[in-house]
Amino acid sequence: MTTQYNRILIKLSGEALMGDFQHGIDPAVIARIAEELKEIVALNVEVGLVIGGGNIFRGAGLAEAGMERTSADHMGMLATIMNALAMQDALEQKEVPARVMSAISMPEVCEDFIRRRASRHLEKSRVAIFAAGTGNPFFTTDSAASLRAIEISADIMIKATKVDGIYTADPVKDSSARRYELLNYDDAIVQNLKVMDATAMVMCKEHSMPIRVVNIFESGALKSVILGTHTHGTLVSHEPSKLAEQ
Numbered sequence: 548m549t550t551q552y553n554r555i556l557i558k559l560s561g562e563a564l565m566g567d568f569q570h571g572i573d574p575a576v577i578a579r580i581a582e583e584l585k586e587i588v589a590l591n592v593e594v595g596l597v598i599g600g601g602n603i604f605r606g607a608g609l610a611e612a613g614m615e616r617t618s619a620d621h622m623g624m625l626a627t628i629m630n631a632l633a634m635q636d637a638l639e640q641k642e643v644p645a646r647v648m649s650a651i652s653m654p655e656v657c658e659d660f661i662r663r664r665a666s667r668h669l670e671k672s673r674v675a676i677f678a679a680g681t682g683n684p685f686f687t688t689d690s691a692a693s694l695r696a697i698e699i700s701a702d703i704m705i706k707a708t709k710v711d712g713i714y715t716a717d718p719v720k721d722s723s724a725r726r727y728e729l730l731n732y733d734d735a736i737v738q739n740l741k742v743m744d745a746t747a748m749v750m751c752k753e754h755s756m757p758i759r760v761v762n763i764f765e766s767g768a769l770k771s772v773i774l775g776t777h778t779h780g781t782l783v784s785h786e787p788s789k790l791a792e793q
Contacts, residue, residue: 551775552702554593554669557584558692558743559707561599561630563763570602572633581637583769584674588643592773593669595699596676597692598634600626620684624651627688631678632657638674645674650682650691662698669699689743693750704756705772706743707763712781713742715790727781728791735783742783751783758783 559580566573587594603626609619631647638645646668647657658664660677668675680691689706696704713735716724732752735742742748742760751758761768761780771777 550590550773554701556595556696556701556704559598561601565602577637585641585643586770594674598630599688617684624679628678631676647676650679687744689747693747697754704758706760711762711779726791729786729789730783731788734788
């Protein structure tokens with residue numbers, strides 16, 4: 548099969564791993580995502596992955612509750628390592644080689660992130676799972692995903708979330724909200740559409756890193772993006788914004 552991209556970076560929210568649980572990891576959900584990643588790797592596409600930690604700890608949320616922000620963010624980074632190890636296990640159970648690379652040194656558990664080594668893993672068809680964010684407090688996993696996508700020279704960053712794209716307003720609260728088919732970086736920033744934090748969006752804009760937002764719960768969505776057959780979602784780029792036809 549002909550694919551649109553050779554190397555991708557997928558940003559997966561930690562909450563997506565919960566399934567119907569209130570917190571933690573739903574084994575059925577992580578197994579399904581691992582199966583989809585296996586299909587993508589089988590297409591000879593190189594896959595980098597960043598997973599959030601919101602299903603275990605959210606640093607910003609803990610800080611809002613009164614915890615010192617730096618400590619809270621470090622706890623959030625450790626949560627992403629737990630999710631990364633779980634995803635590595637799920638992939639290896641499906642005979643897909645995977646490596647966890649952390650921005651915080653933890654050699655007994657995973658590798659340190661080194662850009663050239665990460666590229667080498669990708670070239671050898673190993674899924675590279677980037678954990679611990681950027682290794683610094685006050686930066687989100689969205690920023691980490693943007694940074695890693697740029698560092699590994701990915702063709703696109705795919706943000707796999709709970710909705711099928713970016714809307715003019717929250718579609719849950721506003722029934723008149725319309726989905727963007729194409730969205731310009733500047734429009735996303737100025738209108739504060741909550742695609743990702745401003746730092747991450749500016750980084751993608753400055754390095755012309757396209758972003759595709761898809762629904763992770765839509766079976767086969769990731770593969771269809773790779774094949775260029777995906778008809779939903781939103782593409783964020785330098786192109787003018789365009790609303791999807793209804």
